[in-house]
Amino acid sequence: MEHHEQHEPLSLAEISAMRHSMTDGRLAMTRRSLLRASGAAAAAMGGLGALAGCGIPPAGRTDAGNSEDHSSKEKRINFSNWTEYMDVSDDGKHRPTLEAFTKRTGLAVKYTEDINDNDEFFGKIQAQLAAGQDTGRDLIVLTDWMCARMISLGWIQSLDPAKLPHAYTNLVPEFRDVAWDPGRAHSYPWQGIPAIIAYNKKATGGRKVDSISQLLEDPELKGRVGFLSEMRDSVGLTLLDMGKQPEKCTADDFDAAIARIQKGVDTKQIRRFTGNDYTTDLDKGDLAACVAWAGDVVQLQSDNPDIAFAVPKAGYMTSTDNFMVPNKARHKQNAERLIDYFYEPKVAARVAAYINYVCPxxxxREELAKIDKAAADNPLILPDEEMAARSHSFRALSAKESKEFAQKFSDLTGA
Incomplete structure (x- = not known):
């Protein structure tokens, strides 16, 4: 099984308590928060699609080709994204950047937050894509490893560089070329997702925690350490701490990292493996330190001055969520216009100020400073050159490797 977030479902009360942009100072909800929401709970929040999943195995490569583009006569775009992953007005009734796009272009955007998990969403659309059929979506946003899988299956259309002048010019160097999609022929990043170390200064007695070695070996942290249930982030950071490159790791390297984390489990150094639910424990101090996603840390810091972060000297892991146009999409050119729109700095700044992930x-920076100077100065949202140089990504895995690595990690975490 490829990576699939394994978490206890949120109760409706928890979801209600974590609603985004609460004015009473409670923890804001990120899109990573909803990865652990059950289907029923997510549906109760509203905004999630009701499409049935299809449990068939992935088909072989099928270059189904492109359908006739209806962009010129059908002025619309069907856009599927993750939950709580787009800017919303203060009253919660409008999506400013999308509405501004429609006003400018005349293209109506049917925006649906029906992506709750990579594997789950893949199950919704794989039967149609394997059969060479339209999924009903012109634009989707998925995480890099799933993008690699879908591109390799031949289910994603190539993008036209001539239709993406802002995206081509303004994509930051860090994300410009990736092994799973050379030259960004089929994808453009929506947001970057750094995995770093977060700690509660009150819980650590004021001591800084800035390495995986500390997490796994410091006796003062025993039983109060968290690792992520995302394989590529937890194993990738451990590889870096061992002097290995996640971009080039071998099966033996992977096994060595698993063994090192397993020791942390056996000695009860590690309290548990988590999804986004580490935020509550870190905030309270039940976790003194943990592997964390940067967007969560930014939001936690706004309410708790004891929350701090560190970028390990060995480097940190970055993944991306990416725009793609599936085969047979009816409005490819319209979708390309929307991708390009989000690469205009003023538009990107509005999104970055709201969702707090790495802006690609x-x-x-200048536009974001006009909205939120603290966000513009935050390296977790806009990494400086030094931080960007320490970023690493896990290499693309073959289907066989993905299954084997995921099983070993699942055995480790008890998922």
Missing amino acids: VDGV
């Missing part, structure tokens, strides 16, 4: 758009 070059030249956005």
Whole structure:
């Protein structure tokens, strides 16, 4: 099984308590928060699609080709994204950047937040894509490893560089070329997702925690350490701490990292493996330190001055969520216009100020500073050159490797 977030479902009360942009100072909800929401709970929040999943195995490569593009006569775009992953007005009734796009272009955007998990969403659309059929979506956003899988299956259309002048010019160098999609022929990043170390200064007695070695070996942290249930982040950071490159790791390297984390489990150094639910424990101090996603840390810090972060000297892991146009999409050119729109710095700044993940758009700092100077100065949202140089990504895995690695990690975490 490829990576699939394994978490206890949120109760409706928990979801209600974590609603995004609460004015009473409660923890804001990120899109990572909803990865652990059950289907029923997510549906109760509203905004999630009701499409049935299809449990068939992935088909072989099928270059089904492109359908006739209806962009010129059908002025619309069907856009599927993750939950709580787009800017919303203060009253919660409008999506400013999308509405501004429609006003400018005349293209109506049917925006649906029906992606709750990579594997789950793949199950919704794989039967149609394997059969060479339209999924009903012109634009989707998925995480890099799933993008690699879908591109390799031949289910994603190539993008036209001539239709993406802002995206081509403004994509930051860090994300410009990736092994799973050379030259960004089929994808453009929506947001970057750094995995770093977070700690509660009150819980650590004021001590800084800035390495995986500390997490796994410091006796003062025993039983109060968290690792992520995302394989590529937890194993990738451990590989870096061992002097290995996640971009080039061998099966033996992977096994060595698993063994090192397993020791942390056996000695009860590690309290548990988590999804986004580490935020509550870190906030309270039940976890003194943990592997964390940067967007969560930014939001936690706004309410708790004891929350701090560290970028390990060995480097940190970054993944991306990416725009793609599936085969047979009816409005490819319209979708390309929307991708390009989000690469205009003013538009990107509005999104970055709201969702707090790494913005992949070059030249956005000045515009973001006009909205939120603290966000513009935050390296977790806009990494400086030094931080960007320490970023690493896990290499693309073959289907066989993916299954084997995922099983070993699942055995480790008890998922």
